[in-house]
Amino acid sequence: xxxxxxxxxxxxxxxxxxxxxxxxxxxxxxxxxxxxxxxxxxxxxxxxxxxxxxxxxxxxxxxxxxxxxxxxxxxxxxxxxxxxxxxxxxxxxxxxxxxxxxxxxxxxxxxxxxxxxxxxxxxxxxxxxxxxxxxxxxxxxxxxxxxxxxxxxxxxxxxxxxxxxxxxxxxxxxxxxxxxxxxxxxxxxxxxxxxxxxxxxxxxxxxxxxxxxxxxxxxxxxxxxxxxxxxxxxxxxxxxxxxxxxxxxxxxxxxxxxxxxxxxxxxxxxxxxxxxxxxxxxxxxxxxxxxxxxxxxxxxxxxxxxx
Numbered sequence: 001x002x003x004x005x006x007x008x009x010x011x012x013x014x015x016x017x018x019x020x021x022x023x024x025x026x027x028x029x030x031x032x033x034x035x036x037x038x039x040x041x042x043x044x045x046x047x048x049x050x051x052x053x054x055x056x057x058x059x060x061x062x063x064x065x066x067x068x069x070x071x072x073x074x075x076x077x078x079x080x081x082x083x084x085x086x087x088x089x090x091x092x093x094x095x096x097x098x099x100x101x102x103x104x105x106x107x108x109x110x111x112x113x114x115x116x117x118x119x120x121x122x123x124x125x126x127x128x129x130x131x132x133x134x135x136x137x138x139x140x141x142x143x144x145x146x147x148x149x150x151x152x153x154x155x156x157x158x159x160x161x162x163x164x165x166x167x168x169x170x171x172x173x174x175x176x177x178x179x180x181x182x183x184x185x186x187x188x189x190x191x192x193x194x195x196x197x198x199x200x201x202x203x204x205x206x207x208x209x210x211x212x213x214x215x216x217x218x219x220x221x222x223x224x225x226x227x228x229x230x231x232x233x234x235x236x237x238x239x240x241x242x243x244x245x246x247x248x249x250x251x252x253x254x255x256x257x258x259x260x261x262x263x264x265x266x267x268x269x270x271x272x273x274x275x276x277x278x279x280x281x282x283x284x285x286x287x288x289x290x291x292x293x294x295x296x297x298x299x300x301x302x303x304x305x306x307x
Contacts, residue, residue, distance in 0.1 A: 020146040021065040028058035038128035056101040060094040084248035087154035091210030098203040109192035164202040216246040236272040251286040262295030
């Protein structure tokens, strides 16, 4: 999970995430119109593959838009940890959409291998492909910025499949050039098969990341080590144990036990725990942190693992 590089208020984080979903839907709609026209005049399976991908991109981006809006809904009495898991659900839906587009592409490409069709008016296809690459590249760069600032799972998944689109469009352009310049019609369906395989790989990546979030997989080791270092830096904390972390959409949840001198007053120990929680929350904006205070040299029951 990519965590925010600089502090952002919840309002600013939500605004960035919503803008990213609007941008992806808009780009998908523009590309659908252009690719549909190009496919009608060229009858290229590569352009068809790109059109199918854009249709599913639009559907996935709409799902993403709804999921992000839901994920940004504040915690309530029935959802005390918030609604961030909606982002991971959207990621699973996106992976299904992307896998479906790959299967449709395989079917059409195999048919064209059996009965090759010459590409017509390839210049139009090339123009649409170039437009697709420019728009998709701009969207991917914007999404990269948003993910870096918010750590959004859903936007990150969207970025993965739009990056796949960028490479897909590059393959489409190459296949059109090969057919136009060298008359090799088989390049078109072969390119479609290669693109389909790449799309399936992207679907697997998105699905695996979404499942990690839904199954509360621990945050990366580097993130956990940073949290441990922050906790141990407090003067009253002798050591820590039972660090538990998980992602919840673009935010994280942290539970940690702080070992302190048993002779400390409850008031001072409580103040130390509050300070550690505040330091972790400052390092990871939007984090929900719970610090438990333990006397040092006490062996607790049910300690699952050491930090």
